[in-house]
Amino acid sequence: MSGHVPVLLQEAVRLLMEASAPAPRLLLDGTFGRGGHARALLKLMAAEDRLVVIDRDPQAIAAARLLAENDDRVTVLHGEWNDVLDSLPSEGIAGVLLDLGVSSPQLDDAQRGFSFSVDGPLDMRMNPQAGRSASEWLNEAGEQEISRVIWEYGEERFARRIARSIVECRPLHRTGELRAAVLRALPARDKGKHDATRTFQAVRIHVNNELAAIESVLPKLFARLAPGGRMVVISFHSLEDRLVKRFFRECSSPPRVPRSVPVRAESAPAAARLVVRSVTAEAQEIAANPRSRSARLRALERCA
Ligand SMILES: C[S@@+](CC[C@H](N)C(=O)[O-])C[C@H]1O[C@@H](n2cnc3c(N)ncnc32)[C@H](O)[C@@H]1O
Structure with a gap:
């Protein structure tokens, strides 16, 4: 089983662990892959914290189950995000991570059909x-x-x-x-x-209906965040990033009020604040992991 080098790892983990949501924390890694980010989070989480991990890929889920066997803080959900949301609590999540796109094992395994550089069955389903x-x-x-x-x-x-x-x-x-x-x-x-x-x-x-899945899950996950909870999203191309940027902008702008309603600006606070507008990988990370070249991280915090 080939590995996956997690992208913007320190930044993503720091942003999630610094969320001011109350303890014990429930964190969600919506894109387990091979668990690079999940393992780094677990190292910093307290014994009573919990981590739910999701992936639609059965091979990623096999790796997640191995991790869960050795760490009872981990719960594994197999499926597309929008199909497994009912298994998540409807509120109180301290942090959500989405590291979008495909993983290196998906790309490198010719049998998965993602790569044009090695011949294999034309599948491409996550x-x-x-x-x-x-x-x-x-x-x-x-x-x-x-x-x-x-x-x-x-x-x-x-x-x-x-x-x-x-x-x-x-x-x-x-x-x-x-x-x-x-x-x-x-x-x-x-x-x-x-x-x-x-x-x-x-x-x-x-x-994989990727863009529709992102667009529909962002508000549903945001609604489940605790006050002070954070959402960190790493995207790999402009089509993904556009959706994330637009949703984050909407959440962090004061709600629109009809002109007929006399409301002063300070009485209509935004639902969230941007913690990180946009971060890309440093030259050192790009040299070590070329996949990080196109990565862009954004982070949002739910207001109390
Ligand atoms: C870039 S990889 C994540 C890598 C992971 N952060 C790590 O460090 O190993 C993205 C993963 O998200 C999964 N994924 C993408 N879209 C998904 C969706 N809509 N629902 C569930 N899983 C999804 C893919 O199957 C893939 O394993």
């Missing part, structure tokens, strides 16, 4: 037991839908040509076949320098 694989979707979807996904989630300027090529090359069952379909769509001058990153990212985001 939970291979649920939903449609990338291959199932790509073999059934219309050209326009494929083009829209590659354009919106991959920000790929050749989206239309690539979608047409995918349709012409169907059926696709291997990551190598998808990569070949992408490369054959490009104008000769771009073939050498273009890799299939943007298309793979787009298909992955679509297959």
